[in-house]
Amino acid sequence: MNNLISQNKLLNTRRGLLKAGGISALALMTGTAKAFSQGVDFKNSENISDDQLFAEVRAELMLKPGLIYLNTGTLGPAPQLVFDKVSMMMKRLEGNPAAENFGPMGQEMEKTRAKIASFMGADEDEIILTRNTTEGISTVCSGIDWTAGDEILTTNHEHGGAETGLNFLKATKGAVIKKMTMPYPAQSKKQLLDLVKSNLTAKTKMLLLSHVETVTGLRWPIKEVSELIKGRDILFIVDGAQAPGMLHIDLHDLGCDVYACSGHKWIMGPKETGLLYMRSAVQAQVNNVFLSGGYRVYSASSGTRNAPNIIGFGDVAQWHMAIGTKRIEKRCMELAAYCYSEMAKVEGIKIISSDKAELGSAIVSFSLPEGKKNGDFRRIMNDKNYTIKSLPQYNAIRISNHMFTTNEDVDKMLAELKIYLA
Ligand SMILES: Cc1ncc(COP(=O)(O)O)c(C=O)c1O
Structure with missing residues (x-):
C-alpha cells in the first residue's frame, strides 16, 4: 500500500502543465478498463508559450543531472509519465501474468x-x-x-x-x-529528384x-x-x-x-x-x-x-499529439537553425548538413579537420557529461536537436568544440 501511495504521490505531484492526467496509479492497480484507456492530458498546452511548454517537456525527462543530451538520433529519453505507467504495468503484469497479458492489458495493447x-x-x-x-x-x-x-x-x-x-x-x-x-x-530538391530520375532503369x-538521413540529417x-x-x-x-x-x-x-x-x-x-x-x-x-x-x-x-x-x-x-506535432517540428527546426548558424562560426570544421530549410532537419553534422579524430572528441565530451554521436564515414559528429534541447546546450557544446580544436 505504501508503494501505491508513493506512486500516486509521484504522479499527482508532477508539476506544471504537462501532467499525467488520468494515469493514476490507483486506477491502474485496480485494473479498470477506463484506467488503461486514459491518456496524457495536455489540453492546457495551447495557452502557454513555446519556451514554457518545452521547458516542461525537459522537466519531464529523467536525464542524469548535468547531462547535455544531443543524441536522440540514436536513442531518445522517455518522459517520466510514460515510464511510470509502463513500470507500473510491468509490475501489475507479474501479479497475474496470463490473466493480465491476455485480458485487459492485452486489449489495451491492441488499441x-x-x-x-x-x-x-x-x-x-x-x-x-x-x-x-x-x-x-x-x-x-x-x-x-x-x-x-x-x-x-x-x-x-x-x-x-x-x-x-x-x-x-x-x-x-x-x-x-x-x-x-x-x-x-545537398543543394536543392531538384538536385535530389534529378539524381533519382537519372538512376531509374526499367x-x-x-x-x-x-x-x-542518419548521417547528415538531410530531409528527402x-x-x-x-x-x-x-x-x-x-x-x-x-x-x-x-x-x-x-x-x-x-x-x-x-x-x-x-x-x-x-x-x-x-x-x-x-x-x-x-x-x-x-x-x-x-x-x-x-x-x-x-x-x-x-x-x-x-x-x-x-x-x-x-x-x-x-x-x-x-x-x-x-x-x-497533445504537445502538437507541428509545434514540435517548428521548435526542432528553430533549434537546428540556431545550431547551424553558431556552428558556421567555428573555424576549421565543415558542416555536412544542408543549410536549406526545405532539406534540413533537427540533425546538424560536421566533419572535423585533418589531424582531429571524431572518436576522440566524442570520448572527451562523454567525460564532460555530453552525449553526442560520432560518424566514422566523414570523421564527423552528429548533433540531434530535439524539442527539449536549448540554445544554451548548443552554446556549451560549441565552446567545448573550440577548446578541442585549439
Ligand atoms: C536511418 C536509420 N535507419 C535505421 C536505423 C536502425 O534503427 P533500429 O536500431 O531502431 O532498428 C537507424 C538507427 O540509428 C537509422 O538512423
Missing part, C-alpha cells in the same frame, strides 16, 4: 495501432507494430517476390539496419543494389530512401519522389527512423508504399518499439510468416508481445 495510425496520418489496418525500424524493413524485404537481376535503388547514406533487408534480397533472390552517391551538403523494382522530399515514380512498378520504401517525433508526419500525403520507424528515437518511447506502415494497395505483395496471422499486435504468428511496452508506445505518441 496502440489506432493511436499510432492517428499519429502517422494512416489507417489502423495499414499499421503493424514492430520492435524497431530494422525489423520493419526486413519484414518487407524477406516477404516479397523478386526476379534475379531486378534492381534496388538506394543511396550510400543509408543505415545498416535498412541495408540488412536489402542485402538479404541480394543474397537470397539475386537483387542488384545500386547506391546513388549523395551530395553533401529494372528498378524497389527504391529505398531515408526520410531524414518524399512526396515529390512518390510523384516522380508514380505509375512505375516500383515499391517505394521509406526508412523513417529519424523523422517521426521530430517532423509532423502525414503518410497518406507523403504517398510512399512502405514506411518503417522506431519508437525509441525521436518519439522518445519505450525501447524496442517500432511501427511498419504498408499502404493498403501494396499489402498483398508482402507475404511473411510473421504477418500470416494478420496485423494484430498479438496473433498466432506474432506470438506473445510485451504489452506494457506497447501500451507505452501508444501513450508516448499521444503525448506528442
